[in-house]
Amino acid sequence: DTEVTQTPKHLVMGMTNKKSLKCEQHMGHRAMYWYKQKAKKPPELMFVYSYEKLSINESVPSRFSPECPNSSLLNLHLHALQPEDSALYLCASSQDTWSPTYNEQFFGPGTRLTVL
């Protein structure tokens, strides 16, 4: 099973709303990632969790707040977003972050976020 699931598939929110994106994997992977992808661009790394601890924050604004409740789950809490935050948000996982052989990242289907 190489599946990463993400919910919801689509999300429309206002600038004053609070919402959360969810990601789940059951491959026993210990690294999980959040990416943001704008149209016709490659994914941009936002956050990396390694063994349930935040290891990388790519200078993401505080209106995005990640959370890793356990090794299978990853959340992204959203608050006071701007219209320019509209994008496809992708979750990925890999076995770990430090071995070339085990850094294969498997992506979820993404959440299409629209901020009005």
Add this chain to the structure above:
Amino acid sequence: TQLLEQSPQFLSIQEGENLTVYCNSSSVFSSLQWYRQEPGEGPVLLVTVVTGGEVKKLKRLTFQFGDARKDSSLHITAAQPGDTGLYLCAGALHNAGNMLTFGGGTRLMVKP
């Protein structure tokens, strides 16, 4: 300037033609991955190459990792409309915790 330069950016060909997509860098990668992405979906991992000079085949797709592990290519033989999509290369830099650096992507359209 992107760390990983991918070319061409766009490619529109007829069914049955062959094509090659290139990823080039001045940096050495510990591994390199190729993904295919359809609109509104997440990237799907096609292959990972780790060893310099490595060649991997996946049906009509042939992936090559350069001897110096700085470049890679994807060759598709007899392209089919189902090959249409965005192809992304992504290299893992060992001195960056093996985080992936993505190329700009190649948007391929195969016309029937």
